Amino acid sequence: MKKSIDHLPLPKQSELRHVVEVAPASPEEAIATRRAAADCARPA
Structure with missing residues (x-):
């Protein structure tokens, strides 16, 4: 399933791709x- x-x-795209690559390992x-990533996404 790919969205x-x-x-x-x-x-954000590159970050999500990295998570997808790392997740199985x-x-x-x-x-x-x-x-x-969630912490970084929050406004300061």
Whole structure:
């Protein structure tokens, strides 16, 4: 199941692609990356 991420900003796209690549190898790393991404996405 693949959804288009073309509507997202480029940094977010590359970040999500990285998570997708890493996830099968390391669920923990993927979760940590997603948490960090959520923190970065919050306005300061």
